[in-house]
Amino acid sequence: MLTLVDWPFREVLTPSNILLVYLLGVFFVALRFGLSPSILASLTSAAAFAFFFAPPIFSFAIADQENLVGLAVMLIVGAITSNLAENIRHQTYVAEQRERRASALYRLSKALAEARREKEIIEVGVRHIHAEFDGRNTLLFPDDNGLMRYPIEPPLAISLQGVNLVVTRWVFNHGQMAGNGTDTFPSETAIYVPLKGSTGTIGVLSLEPINVRRIFAPEQRQLLDTYVYLIVHTLERANSAELAKNATLKMQVETLRNSLLSSISHDLRNPLATIVGAACTLEMDEERLDKSSRKKLIAVISEEAQRMSDLTIKILEMARLEAGEVVLNRQWYAPEEIVGSALRRLDKKLKTRPVNIHMADNLALIHVDAVLLQQVMVNLLDNADKYSPAGRPIDISVVTMPLSLSITVADHGPGIPTGLQQKIFDKFFRINEESAQSGVGLGLSICRAIVEAHGGEIQATNRNGGGTLFQLYLPLLECPPTIDPEEKG
Amino acid sequence: MKAINPLLLLVEDDPQFQMLLSTTLESQDYRVLTAATGQDGLITARNHQPNLLILDLGLPDIDGQEVIRRLRKWSDLPIIVLSARNQESEITQALDNGADDYLTKPFSTAVLMSRIKALLRRVTKMPGGTQEIFQVGELKIELTKRRVFVGEQEVNLTPIEFNLLCVLIRHAGFVVTHRQLLEKVWGPSYVEHSHYLRIYMGQLRHKLEADPARPRYLLTEAGVGYRLSEGEN
Numbered sequence: 001m002l003t004l005v006d007w008p009f010r011e012v013l014t015p016s017n018i019l020l021v022y023l024l025g026v027f028f029v030a031l032r033f034g035l036s037p038s039i040l041a042s043l044t045s046a047a048a049f050a051f052f053f054a055p056p057i058f059s060f061a062i063a064d065q066e067n068l069v070g071l072a073v074m075l076i077v078g079a080i081t082s083n084l085a086e087n088i089r090h091q092t093y094v095a096e097q098r099e100r101r102a103s104a105l106y107r108l109s110k111a112l113a114e115a116r117r118e119k120e121i122i123e124v125g126v127r128h129i130h131a132e133f134d135g136r137n138t139l140l141f142p143d144d145n146g147l148m149r150y151p152i153e154p155p156l157a158i159s160l161q162g163v164n165l166v167v168t169r170w171v172f173n174h175g176q177m178a179g180n181g182t183d184t185f186p187s188e189t190a191i192y193v194p195l196k197g198s199t200g201t202i203g204v205l206s207l208e209p210i211n212v213r214r215i216f217a218p219e220q221r222q223l224l225d226t227y228v229y230l231i232v233h234t235l236e237r238a239n240s241a242e243l244a245k246n247a248t249l250k251m252q253v254e255t256l257r258n259s260l261l262s263s264i265s266h267d268l269r270n271p272l273a274t275i276v277g278a279a280c281t282l283e284m285d286e287e288r289l290d291k292s293s294r295k296k297l298i299a300v301i302s303e304e305a306q307r308m309s310d311l312t313i314k315i316l317e318m319a320r321l322e323a324g325e326v327v328l329n330r331q332w333y334a335p336e337e338i339v340g341s342a343l344r345r346l347d348k349k350l351k352t353r354p355v356n357i358h359m360a361d362n363l364a365l366i367h368v369d370a371v372l373l374q375q376v377m378v379n380l381l382d383n384a385d386k387y388s389p390a391g392r393p394i395d396i397s398v399v400t401m402p403l404s405l406s407i408t409v410a411d412h413g414p415g416i417p418t419g420l421q422q423k424i425f426d427k428f429f430r431i432n433e434e435s436a437q438s439g440v441g442l443g444l445s446i447c448r449a450i451v452e453a454h455g456g457e458i459q460a461t462n463r464n465g466g467g468t469l470f471q472l473y474l475p476l477l478e479c480p481p482t483i484d485p486e487e488k489g
Numbered sequence: 490m491k492a493i494n495p496l497l498l499l500v501e502d503d504p505q506f507q508m509l510l511s512t513t514l515e516s517q518d519y520r521v522l523t524a525a526t527g528q529d530g531l532i533t534a535r536n537h538q539p540n541l542l543i544l545d546l547g548l549p550d551i552d553g554q555e556v557i558r559r560l561r562k563w564s565d566l567p568i569i570v571l572s573a574r575n576q577e578s579e580i581t582q583a584l585d586n587g588a589d590d591y592l593t594k595p596f597s598t599a600v601l602m603s604r605i606k607a608l609l610r611r612v613t614k615m616p617g618g619t620q621e622i623f624q625v626g627e628l629k630i631e632l633t634k635r636r637v638f639v640g641e642q643e644v645n646l647t648p649i650e651f652n653l654l655c656v657l658i659r660h661a662g663f664v665v666t667h668r669q670l671l672e673k674v675w676g677p678s679y680v681e682h683s684h685y686l687r688i689y690m691g692q693l694r695h696k697l698e699a700d701p702a703r704p705r706y707l708l709t710e711a712g713v714g715y716r717l718s719e720g721e722n
Contacts, residue, residue, distance in 0.1 A: 309595050329578070329712070332684040334691045340702050341709035357702045361695065365684055371577050371712035481684050486647050 016066075018053050019074045022046075026078040030085035038085065042078030046071055101223050104132050108227060112234040121238055125231040133224065135209035139195065139231070140168050141202065148172050148204065163206045167192050175201045181212050191215060193224065195232045202232060267311050267440045271304035278304075314442045317375070318427065321449040328372070328453060332365040332480055335398045335405060341370075342377030349385055350394075358397035365480040366405055372450045373474075376458075379443040380409040380470050387413035387468070404456070404473040412467040421460045447472075495609055496520045498539035500530035500556070501571070502549050510543070513598045519605075527551035531559060534566065541608055543601075544588070546572045546579055554579075554586055561587040567608040569601075577712030584666045584714065591664065591713075607662045607719065623658045625720040628697060628706055630658060637697070644696050649674060653689055654697075654717075657707070662719035664710045690715065 022045035030038030049071060050060045062068050108128040115121040122139050129137045140163070143149045148169045167185045171178050171192040178184035179192040190208040194201045205228060209215050215224065278297040282289070289297070320326055336359060343355065384394045392412035399406045416424055416431065423429050425448045428441040444460075447470075451458045456474040463469040497514055501507040502525045511521045522537055524530040527548045534542060542560070546553035557568060568588040572580050580591045590604050623630045629638040635651060637644045646654065656673045657665060670686055671679045679685060694701040708716045 332687055334687050336691065336694075336702050337687065337709050338711075340704055341711045343703050344708060355703070357700075359702060365687055374711045481682075483682075483685050483688055486649050 016070050019049060019070045022049055023074050023077055023081075026074075027081050027085065030082040031089065035082055035086040038082035039079065042075055042082065045078070046075055049074075097219065101219070104128070105223070105226060105230070108132075109230055112230060115234065116238065118235060118238055118242075121231065121234050125227070129205070129207065129224075129227055132227070133207060133209050133215060133220070134211065135207050136190075137205060137207040138163060140204045140206060142172065163190065164188055168204045168206060171204045172201055179206075180208075181216055193228055195228055195235075197232045197236050202235065268308060271308045271311075274304045275301050275308075311440050314440055314446065318442050318446055318449070321446065321453070326372070326453065328369040330367050330369055332367055333370045333373075334365055335359070335363045335407070338368070338370055338373050339377060339396060339398065339407075342374045342381060345374070345378050346381055346385070349382070352390065353385055353388070354391075354393040355381075356393050356395045358395070360398075360400070363398060363400060363405075364476070366474060366476065367478055367480070368454055368474065369450075373454070376447045376450050376472065377407075377409070379447050383443060384409055384411035384413070384468070384470075387411060389413070400476070401473075404475050406471060406473050408469055408471045410463050410467060410469040412463075415462040415466060415468050416460055418462075421462075424460060425458070494518050494520050495540040496522065496537065497541050497543060497605070498522045498524065498530065498534055498537070499543045500524045500527065500548065501543070501545040502526065502547070503545075510598075510601075513601075514605075517602060525549075527553065527556040530556060534560060534564065539566065540612070541605060542566055542568045543605075544568055544570050546570050546576075546583060554582055557583055557586040557588050567612055569604055569608065571596075581666050581668070581713050584664060585668050589663055611662070623661065625661075625706060625718060627699075630654065632658070639697055646693070646696065649689055650693050650696070653686075653693060657715060657717035661717045664714050664716045666714035670715065 022042075026038055026042040026045055029041040047060065049067075050062050051058060053067075062071065108124070111124045111128065112121060115124045125139055126137055129135075140148055140150070148165060150163070150165065164185075167178055167188055167190075170184065171194050175194045175196060176184070177191065177193050179188040179190050180186065181191060185192075190206045191212070193205040193207065195203040195205060207215070207224075214220055278301045282294065282297050286294075339357065339359070343350065381394060381396075388394065388411040395408070395410045397408050397410075399408075420431060424431065425444045426441075427445045429445075430441040448458050451472050451474070454474055455477070456472060458470065458472040461469050461471070497519050499507060499510055499514070499521055501510065501523070504525070507523055507525070511523055514521045522533055522539060524533050527550050530542075530544070530548075533539075544553055544556060548556070553570065557570070560566065560568070568590075570580065570583045570588045570591045571594060572583070572591060573594055576593075580593075583591065589608055592601060592604065621631070621633060623632060627640045630636070631638075632655065637646055637651070637654070652674045653670065656670055667683050667686055668680050671682065674689075675682070675685055690707065691701070694704050694707050697706060698704045706718050708718055710716055
């Protein structure tokens with residue numbers, strides 16, 4: 001081709017210049033295609049020059065000595081530049097590879113940094129190893145007994161094929177690579193790499209690459225090691241975070257249990273002491289007690305037993321709600337009926353207490369667990385009665401709002417000190433610890449647990465003009481079912 | 490009239506509680522038989538033909554529900570079941586199986602006494618045939634004439650409302666489960682459609698009760714059913 005370019009200029013250019021043009025061509029070929037093509041190019045250039053340009057033309061013979069020297073120089077220079085160009089090419093390639101690996105590593109570490117839970121980390125690891133090393137792979141970890149198992153949910157559906165648990169266990173126990181391309185279990189199709197953490201092997205990577213030899217190239221091995229290191233490190237970090245979280249949780253549970261114990265022991269021990277004492281007195285001094293003292297003691301036993309019974313029921317109810325054992329038995333109920341049945345349960349207590357009820361006549365049915373919701377109403381009404389001065393009314397109102405039903409219970413009691421409106425719903429919280437009126441501090445916690453189980457909200461505010469106003473919102477999610485109209489007849 | 494005192498059978502596995510109840514019952518001039526297991530209870534019921542059974546649902550050998558089912562195959566002996574709180578579904582099942590009434594522990598013995606009395610009274614009343622007039626408080630129902638009065642005022646009820654009221658009157662003083670009411674008033678295919686019951690009960694209350702939100706007659710037993718007051722509560 002260069003010959004064609006040069007041909008028209010054969011009269012103008014001296015042979016040495018034509019040689020330079022050929023040299024330029026060889027140089028480009030070297031840059032573009034590498035060593036062997038460039039040497040081939042310089043040889044063909046030499047031949048073409050001898051044939052076409054060096055007199056005698058159209059013969060490989062070269063008459064002019066100067067041209068012969070020029071040709072020799074061109075060949076030597078061509079060989080050297082080819083070599084140099086090849087070196088540059090190689091270095092560029094290496095640099096490119098290095099850059100690609102660096103950016104792959106960067107992507108992996110970025111993805112790992114974003115992964116929080118163990119499962120996510122494993123998934124990220126598997127996906128990146130797959131992308132970089134071009135092969136099915138999976139990360140396997142021992143179960144609680146330290147025995148390697150297939151993961152319950154494999155990170156990628158196909159990644160488990162061809163994983164040999166025997167090899168996995170060997171690698172896990174010995175902390176050495178095995179499988180394809182190694183001395184141990186070389187007949188396996190996959191390579192098994194131990195995941196070495198700070199405290200020993202924590203798992204095994206099984207990798208089934210398409211090109212096994214490529215994996216064992218030094219740079220790739222190093223890259224694989226780096227990948228494994230990054231993944232293991234992230235896993236260990238996540239685990240220690242998890243451990244720390246569990247420790248905090250355990251501490252909270254412990255604190256809660258302590259407050260539960262102290263609260264229960266206080267609230268149960270006092271009535272128990274009274275009951276046991278009164279019963280003993282009755283048993284021992286039966287003859288010496290006059291009728292009225294006996295009656296008094298019996299009344300005390302009955303009252304205190306009732307109190308203990310109430311407390312025990314509340315504690316059990318709360319425990320049941322906390323344990324998540326309660327499954328809502330939702331049915332369609334009229335709000336009126338729930339309010340009514342709660343009032344009825346408190347009939348005796350509310351005998352002398354006026355109760356005002358504001359409620360529309362045709363409220364839509366609500367889809368709730370009536371027994372639990374009735375409990376909420378009973379607790380709220382009981383509180384309102386306990387903390388209101390005698391004779392002051394309790395006001396109940398039920399209002400349908402666009403997306404919820406609101407039920408309010410308002411009293412004329414002392415109200416709640418500001419800042420405590422949220423705290424009163426906490427377990428075992430009592431505004432006045434020593435008050436004989438207050439219970440165990442669970443009534444409102446139970447209310448909140450039940451209302452929240454219904455997807456609703458409960459809040460306490462101070463009422464204008466004194467007193468407390470409890471308001472609960474129940475979401476109206478579904479339309480109540482309709483009924484066939486009754487045939488008149 | 491009081492020739493022989495009524496014979497009660499108490500099936501309860503907790504010895505202390507059994508002792509307490511039998512002592513209390515005997516002090517009220519009832520004769521009491523006791524059994525600690527379901528098997529034993531069934532045998533005693535067959536051999537002694539008691540007038541009433543008080544049955545704890547949590548028994549060591551066979552389930553209390555099973556005791557009710559087996560007993561109901563050959564006897565319509567009145568049954569009061571005892572159960573722990575928060576077990577509305579257990580109670581409902583026991584009532585659907587044929588128990589007549591229930592109490593949740595802990596309960597006051599006074600309430601137990603009134604329930605026993607009411608049940609025994611119902612049994613003695615039964616052979617007399619259908620009742621002509623039911624009356625409680627302001628409420629008066631002439632059953633055969635299908636007329637309902639609140640005080641002096643006559644109230645118009647739809648046929649379904651009246652049927653519902655009749656079922657409750659037939660079991661006046663006792664709880665009737667949602668299922669039983671739906672089945673008897675609307676038919677067996679309606680037993681899951683509890684909203685019918687709620688809506689009609691609401692209508693009935695608005696027609697018969699002075700304050701429907703604080704009913705005096707048509708009482709709700711949350712999670713279980715309804716009870717028409719006999720005026721004692």
